[in-house]
Amino acid sequence: MSHLPGPMVDLVAALGRLPGIGPRSAERLAIHLVQTDSRQVCDLAQTLVAASERVRSCERCGGFTEHQPCRVCADPARDGSLLCLVEKPVDILLFEKAGSYRGLYHVLGGKLSPLQGIEPEDLSIPALEKRLGIEPIREVILALPTDVEGDATSSYLARRLAGRSVRISRLAHGLPVGSALEYADELTLSRALEGRRAVPGTESDPAQHHD
Amino acid sequence: MSHLPGPMVDLVAALGRLPGIGPRSAERLAIHLVQTDSRQVCDLAQTLVAASERVRSCERCGGFTEHQPCRVCADPARDGSLLCLVEKPVDILLFEKAGSYRGLYHVLGGKLSPLQGIEPEDLSIPALEKRLGIEPIREVILALPTDVEGDATSSYLARRLAGRSVRISRLAHGLPVGSALEYADELTLSRALEGRRAVPGTESDPAQHHD
Structure with missing residues (x-):
């Protein structure tokens, strides 16, 4: 990468440390960014810093939030x-x-x-x-x-x-909705069997018969 | 995405505008970034701005460079x-x-x-x-x-x-027709360079002068 100018080498390295961004993607992104209008790149940088500084943990539940408490904790309808x-x-x-x-x-x-x-x-x-x-x-x-x-x-x-x-x-363990039996692993299938439920309108929950 | 705090929504949108980053990747990156130490995110933002402001076009050849002229143009060995x-x-x-x-x-x-x-x-x-x-x-x-x-x-x-x-x-026809330069592997590109041919009607084939 010695054929890239110094600031681009630094940028490729910084982008390559992000999750899911490999060396080639990092280089492609860096090339895109140096060809982008400087003001747009500054905006992106400010958005990054703003998110990093303003998003905190909710003091009550620990979720992401900008204000205390978070939207979920503050919602009286919950x-x-x-x-x-x-x-x-x-x-x-x-x-x-x-x-x-x-x-x-x-x-x-x-x-x-x-x-x-x-x-x-x-x-x-x-x-x-x-x-x-x-x-x-x-x-x-x-x-x-x-x-x-x-x-x-x-x-x-x-x-x-x-x-x-x-x-x-x-949470119930069982088959993912919309998937076929053959894609479930053995443990999931066993758990799905253990946690089986009565079909409404037929009989009571068979799982309760174990008691 | 209304369940994300405002600054994260902005960040997901900004990241999603980058090439090769879809909505899911943008969200994953934003979640990673708000959980990263603020100083590291500031460093990334500064690296972005530095690359954008300091990387220019070489006034002679038009390539990426930090200084005028670029490394290739300034190299007496070229x-x-x-x-x-x-x-x-x-x-x-x-x-x-x-x-x-x-x-x-x-x-x-x-x-x-x-x-x-x-x-x-x-x-x-x-x-x-x-x-x-x-x-x-x-x-x-x-x-x-x-x-x-x-x-x-x-x-x-x-x-x-x-x-x-x-x-x-x-460049020699060794490149796949209809594809851009960036999809050629390095060996193909080297071969294409070696096997370059004169454009008919201008002068004789330069590759033959090597014989």
């Missing part, structure tokens, strides 16, 4: 008795895009990982317990990832919150 | 008798990466296109003729794209420069 517990701020966006959830959120900020030294105190578990003491929350929905650490964290939280008069639930 | 005529500044980078060319360059700044109103005076043809009058150039290598407009521009230039005591050559 159901304050439901609290969805997610790992990262970006997970909130996924639920909001899905559009069917009308409760509140709480961002845990990670998963328990003894190997990496991530203990309960490193996550926002104390803040969660504080919220449970103050807010009229009646159900906590565990929506952590279904990997080993996510499952361990969910189990830990279920035990830790067991004494409280709050319902603890988990 | 063969000043050879001039490679390219469409865009980025094409120079492709030859420099291939590494086999040791002459100088001239960026035309486009292709003739009567339909889009691009006439010879809109391109750097007068500057090329001025260089031919001043510099000890003995061969002009036409390295324009092999599409219809590129071919028409090459033919026009071959006719326009025919009266001068300068050899006019073209």
Whole structure:
């Protein structure tokens, strides 16, 4: 890359550090940017800095926000008795895009990982317990990832919150909507079988027969 | 995207205007950037502005450069008798990466296109003729794209420069017809350079002079 002027080499390197941008994309972007009107590039730079400086974590739920509290926490139409517990701020966006959830959120900020030294105190578990003491929350929905650490964290939280008069639930495991059986892995299929539900109007939930 | 804070919506929109970055990539990048340390984002913004403000066109050849003249034009080891005529500044980078060319360059700044109103005076043809009058150039290598407009521009230039005591050559047909320079691999580009041929009616084949 020695045939590029110095400032372009720096730009290619900086762009190449962004996720999902390889060396060729970084070079293509840099070439585009130096051929773009300087004012437009300044605008892009200002937009970058503005987003970086003005977007903060909501002090209540931990989601992305410009103002305190965030739009979801401040919305009186949301159901304050439901609290969805997610790992990262970006997970909130996924639920909001899905559009069917009308409760509140709480961002845990990670998963328990003894190997990496991530203990309960490193996550926002104390803040969660504080919220449970103050807010009229009646159900906590565990929506952590279904990997080993996510499952361990969910189990830990279920035990830790067991004494409280709050319902603890988990997202259902099963087949993705719109996919064929043959694309489901064995574990997902087993979970889908375990969590099967009665077809409305036929009989009661067969899963309850296990009790 | 109404579930994103305003500054992030702006950032997603700005990133999505860059070439090769779709709406999903733009959102992923924006989410990454607001979670990145503000100082790093400021550094990226400054690198952007620096590249945009400090990278200019070489006043002699039209290539990208920080200083006047560019590194290629200023290099006394380059063969000043050879001039490679390219469409865009980025094409120079492709030859420099291939590494086999040791002459100088001239960026035309486009292709003739009567339909889009691009006439010879809109391109750097007068500057090329001025260089031919001043510099000890003995061969002009036409390295324009092999599409219809590129071919028409090459033919026009071959006719326009025919009266001068300068050899006019073209890159060898080894390039896939109908594709732009940037899709050629480095070896193909080197071979095309080696096998360049005289434009019929101007002078004899320069490649045969090597025999």
